[in-house]
Amino acid sequence: MDVKQAQVDDYLEFAAARSASLYRTACLLAGGDTHLAEDLVQDTLGRMYVHWHKVSTADNPAAYAHTVLVRGFLSHRRRRSSQERPVTRIPETIASDRDVTTRMALLAALGQLSARDRAVLVLRYWQDSSVEETAAALRTSAGVVRTQTSRALGRLRAVLGDGITDFVPR
Amino acid sequence: MPFEDDFTGALQEAGQSFEPDVVVLVNGGVREGRRQRRRRTATVLGGASALAVAGVVGGLLLPGAASGGPVAGPAHSGAGPAVPTATPTTHTAVGVFSAQQMVAALKSQLPTGSVTQAEGRGTDGSVVGGANAQSGAPFAGLVLDDGHGAAQIEVAVNRVSPTAQAGGAAGLACPDPAYTPYTVCTVVQLPGGGRYQLEQGYEFPDKHPDTKDWTGYLTAADGMQVVLQEWNAPAEKGAATTRPNPPLDSAQIQKILSSHIWTAPFTDLPKPQPVTAPTTAQDTAGTQILANLDRLLPAGITAAHQNSSDGFADIQVNDGHGPALLQINVQHWNLTSNPNDPTSDAAAMASLFAGATTLPNGDKLLLLQSQGSVAGTVERTADLLQPDGLRIAIMEFNSPSQITAATRPDPVLTLDQIKAITTSPLWK
Numbered sequence: 001m002d003v004k005q006a007q008v009d010d011y012l013e014f015a016a017a018r019s020a021s022l023y024r025t026a027c028l029l030a031g032g033d034t035h036l037a038e039d040l041v042q043d044t045l046g047r048m049y050v051h052w053h054k055v056s057t058a059d060n061p062a063a064y065a066h067t068v069l070v071r072g073f074l075s076h077r078r079r080r081s082s083q084e085r086p087v088t089r090i091p092e093t094i095a096s097d098r099d100v101t102t103r104m105a106l107l108a109a110l111g112q113l114s115a116r117d118r119a120v121l122v123l124r125y126w127q128d129s130s131v132e133e134t135a136a137a138l139r140t141s142a143g144v145v146r147t148q149t150s151r152a153l154g155r156l157r158a159v160l161g162d163g164i165t166d167f168v169p170r
Numbered sequence: 171m172p173f174e175d176d177f178t179g180a181l182q183e184a185g186q187s188f189e190p191d192v193v194v195l196v197n198g199g200v201r202e203g204r205r206q207r208r209r210r211t212a213t214v215l216g217g218a219s220a221l222a223v224a225g226v227v228g229g230l231l232l233p234g235a236a237s238g239g240p241v242a243g244p245a246h247s248g249a250g251p252a253v254p255t256a257t258p259t260t261h262t263a264v265g266v267f268s269a270q271q272m273v274a275a276l277k278s279q280l281p282t283g284s285v286t287q288a289e290g291r292g293t294d295g296s297v298v299g300g301a302n303a304q305s306g307a308p309f310a311g312l313v314l315d316d317g318h319g320a321a322q323i324e325v326a327v328n329r330v331s332p333t334a335q336a337g338g339a340a341g342l343a344c345p346d347p348a349y350t351p352y353t354v355c356t357v358v359q360l361p362g363g364g365r366y367q368l369e370q371g372y373e374f375p376d377k378h379p380d381t382k383d384w385t386g387y388l389t390a391a392d393g394m395q396v397v398l399q400e401w402n403a404p405a406e407k408g409a410a411t412t413r414p415n416p417p418l419d420s421a422q423i424q425k426i427l428s429s430h431i432w433t434a435p436f437t438d439l440p441k442p443q444p445v446t447a448p449t450t451a452q453d454t455a456g457t458q459i460l461a462n463l464d465r466l467l468p469a470g471i472t473a474a475h476q477n478s479s480d481g482f483a484d485i486q487v488n489d490g491h492g493p494a495l496l497q498i499n500v501q502h503w504n505l506t507s508n509p510n511d512p513t514s515d516a517a518a519m520a521s522l523f524a525g526a527t528t529l530p531n532g533d534k535l536l537l538l539q540s541q542g543s544v545a546g547t548v549e550r551t552a553d554l555l556q557p558d559g560l561r562i563a564i565m566e567f568n569s570p571s572q573i574t575a576a577t578r579p580d581p582v583l584t585l586d587q588i589k590a591i592t593t594s595p596l597w598k
Binding site for chain 2: 011012015016019020022023024025027028032034037038041042043044045046047048049050102103106107108112114121122125126128130131132135141142143144146147153156157159160
């Protein structure tokens with residue numbers, strides 16, 4: 001049951017439009033490991049491809065793709081965690097040394113959190129998902145998300161100090 | 171600057187800095203999709219199990235309950251991944267309490283006022299407003315203006331494990347003041363084994379911004395838990411406060427939570443299934459890992475800057491010649507899973523330990539030294555898998571973190587020493 005050509009076109013349009021956003025989310029989840037992020041996005045897009053006939057009629061395929069990505073990350077990370085490097089490759093963009101340092105510090109700090117803590121923070125503060133949406137994506141309750149958000153922020157703060165800018169060496 | 175603001179800003183900046191190669195991603199996605207489809211012909215579980223999340227947070231919600239179903243249990247067999255749709259999704263429950271009914275139930279319990287932005291989800295998967303139809307607890311949310319300022323209010327009905335208290339489940343234990351120093355937590359033990367817990371805190375634990383977030387939990391002995399959350403603003407984040415406090419006081423919250431109106435949605439939640447064996451064993455607690463490490467480090471080595479979470483810990487070790495990072499994973503893998511399922515634990519471990527040395531007791535060991543990710547750094551790894559699925563993996567470096575330059579010629583411990591730690595009977 002191959003996806004029909006119209007659906008393939010439809011899928012490709014979706015994948016092209018969403019891959020950048022998925023990739024950036026994946027980079028944050030992966031604590032800056034861009035190779036892992038690439039794997040995660042390709043895996044996510046692969047799942048979207050397989051289920052496209054159902055996904056394409058969903059209310060919000062883009063949101064669904066992010067949910068698939070986060071869940072994929074959570075199961076994937078467990079498999080790879082012993083080999084994972086919190087920050088291996090920092091994107092090479094034109095930025096001041098200070099910006100780069102801040103970014104590295106942040107990614108390194110994220111890399112020290114558990115996968116679930118990272119997922120909660122990325123969903124809530126990068127994707128601006130509500131507690132309810134985060135709970136649905138992580139298949140848990142709003143109460144658990146709320147508690148976990150507080151704890152994850154607490155842990156991050158313990159790593160970074162009171163202010164991220166304070167952490168950056170001047 | 172408040173920490174959350176800094177963090178949000180830095181996170182946005184960091185995220186935007188990553189430039190994807192869209193062609194590589196899309197082509198890779200299509201290739202991966204075709205590969206996955208070939209794989210799926212063997213079993214209907216293929217797609218579903220690959221998507222299953224490894225474990226519910228803290229293992230606190232019973233399988234089949236509000237968490238959205240068992241990890242890979244019968245309720246999901248053959249159902250494929252949950253796909254949000256406009257129509258009710260398949261549900262093991264009867265489906266007698268719709269999203270409309272949830273919203274109406276919440277409205278019926280509130281003081282008079284104007285209600286806007288209603289949303290909700292029923293036990294049948296139906297939704298009102300922008301609620302996500304994916305599996306989850308029945309809930310209702312709205313913005314109420316009682317004349318003193320608009321405020322968001324939400325209610326949800328959960329089923330929790332009666333034994334979840336030890337794990338610190340939401341509503342069964344007050345939050346740790348280390349992370350929520352400004353939260354006032356009040357607990358009332360009720361006749362019949364029930365518990366009412368009210369947490370009067372803030373949306374952001376450090377009160378920046380100082381939007382108040384009050385959450386009441388009423389948990390009955392049979393596992394029924396009703397949760398009401400309210401803010402002194404029309405949205406939990408990103409909206410200015412409209413009033414000094416959220417609209418409902420403790421007594422009002424408890425009264426609403428105690429209403430019999432929530433019995434119907436609760437009854438319609440999937441019954442908990444007998445918990446036989448956990449789908450994935452809990453990883454060893456971080457504190458236990460640190461305690462074991464403390465006993466196993468060779469004499470003369472000091473440890474500092476300890477961090478840990480379940481299944482993982484990192485410390486800085488020092489032999490007097492400079493600090494260096496040591497990380498350790500202690501995980502449990504289900505080696506009795508189907509090795510022909512490429513997403514299974516067994517398949518993952520078979521692949522990872524393919525080139526490993528088998529020790530006399532059956533353990534598999536990988537020992538290696540390689541160049542680290544920063545030029546001049548060295549990484550040593552000892553990765554041990556026991557026949558029962560317990561895995562202990564140590565990585566150490568000759569630098570205090572993985573992203574900084576070497577501060578010493580070699581890591582602190584030799585390969586033999588990290589091997590000795592992984593093979594210790596303490597991890598059993």
